Amino acid sequence: MAKTVVLERKPLSLSERTYLPQIATGLKTTFSNMFKEKVTLQYPEEKPAIPKNYRGIPTLVKDPNGREKCVSCQLCEFVCPPKAIRITPGSVPEGETDRAHVEKAPQEFEINMLRCIYCGYCQEVCPEEAIFLQDEYSSSGYSREEMINNKEKLYELGGTLPDAHYKWDKKKNEEDLGNDH
């Protein structure tokens, strides 16, 4: 067993006994902070700047022409580790002018935010670049049903992102100028 050594406590000096130097040091810190720039944010009124590539709530985006990009290939549903995504595929009827060249689109698209773990696999797997984890991070609701984002909500959250492909325009060009027969 280790030997116990009893140390004698040094007696306090006079200045230490008055506490005044300690109070002065403390007040110095307080006053210096009063004149520094504020770092506290008034959350939720004020929100922090979100860094680029932040993985927030998964959302669906439209292309700059306002057309939905998702074709309901269901790869995100397949890859989703907690099975938060649920898609009901649907076909787009022929002759819809605003959705010409689109054959398939989701009838319903649900992401259960109680299940979502923000892993970003859905964004990574999406062949159409239609699903993005954007900068929105807070979601709340009073019931479980409220925490399931449906297609409408997902497009509302997602908005429009710049597009590098314009897939449907390409399809149109192909049909107009391609090797028709």
Add this chain to the structure above:
Amino acid sequence: MKNGKSSSVVINLDGQDVEVPAGINLVEAASLHGTEVPHYCYHPKLSVAGNCRMCLVEMGTPMRDRATGEAILDEHGKQKIGWIPKPVIGCGTNVSQGMHVKTSSPMVKDSREGIMEFLLVNHPLDCPICDQAGECRLQEFATDYGRGYSRYVERKNVKPKRTRLGPRVTLDDERCILCSRCIRFCQEVVDDDVLGFVDRGSFSTLTCFPGKELSNNYSLNTVDLCPVGALTSTDFRFKMRVWFLKESSSICTESSAGSNITVSSREGVIHRITPRRNDEVNDSWMSDSGRELYKNVTSEDRLMKAKVDQEECTLSHAIETVKDTVDGKKLGIVGSCHSSLEEQFLLNKLAKITKAKKFLRGHFGEDDGILVSSDRTPNLRGSLVSGFSSRYPTDNLESLSKSLDKNELDVLLVIGEDLLASGIDLNQLNGVTLIFAGTHQNETSKLAKILIPTLTSFEKTGCFINRNFRVQSFKQAIPGPAGLLPDLQILSALIKSLEKDGIHRPDLSSIWKEMGKSSGSPLKGISFSDVPEDGLLIDGSKWSHLEFVEKKALNYTPARKAQKSK
């Protein structure tokens, strides 16, 4: 040995001598020994077209001197191999003794890569929306044998995307790789020549001949045959991606042909039915009408709740009421040729215990000579083998009608049949207590005092016996509706309650053990687990005196005609 020729030959496959049956082609020979020769147009059940060129392999035969016929030897004293300088198609080349084949030489790999590049030149990038994705040969071989990127910078051909070929088939022309399997299927199997190619070169397009459409009852087989997503089923189109589907083996209940099928379901919902290859029964085909049967599972007239006196109750209460109703009364049992072999056996046992009269009706229709036979029930022969019936049933319930007229019956237990559609009058049923056990509502179920909902063949396990007396087992594909029990358990519970000191278990293996015990049963010595995936032929000679209605069809020859020809 046939005509002095050996029935098998030895070929050299990628440097290894292997024995293969004589007369088969190189694609089959290679697959017998675990080597895949990729192919699109070749199908084992169709004629060889040789137009996709994907199965190119290198081939050579032992050299002989043309003048003397003597073998030419190399410096090691072995016979020289005369390699054909260009690749040959594996599907169109039959094996011969001593043939040398290379399936993975640099030349073969180059050929495949080239062919893949040509096939993909005009193929659209539709994989995210294509129903074939996940089971697409083009996708698979592009990954396995393709070059991985496209060198094609010109514009792709644009072809119609949504052509209606028939009531059940939609064609996406852009995806077609012109393998002509669908055309050959229609010509050779269904004998309904409606499909063909028009235009030339890369403009070639699959179409129906003018004024015709792909409307025969086997049209959906072209969708299964299609190695790419060009032919799509209008019913399944865009409904579910195939990688979500759980596949279970089952048997088609449409007719006594008993096509082997694969039921694809996701989370308890069936999405499609496709044929399962069985060369003894249905080759690789099935009828379109059989594919629709899954819709019965969720149809609106499905019976979901047990009822006694039109009031909903629990299933166990209904079964107990049946026991009280049946006990000591004159019972008649109307069986069903839609029940499985095991169910019919238990029903027969129940009839023995209660000394009930047994009735059975058949359902008959037109024979199409392929896979829809005139006997429109899956298990008529099962009713014979199980002992439930010894006579061949007619298309009505005449004997029941006579019994009812003579007031011989107090209680009737009906399995699925609609009495009012089988020649029974409503007045005849006066004073008779009706017990109905079935899956769907009909006029009889509405009259029943006790209603017991049962399960469809997709929701239970059992066996059917098809027109060849082939026992084929079907496996549960999806769970049944909440609160319902398999027919076997219901019948077992009834038998248990009616039989004094009877021990009865509703599991298939003990039922089979019991079935094998009865004298003269062709099931002697067979257990349920002995029934292989492709069925088990049993001896049906005991019933050869019966007039089976089936006509000569695919993989089926009526017994009598077979005897004559011998």
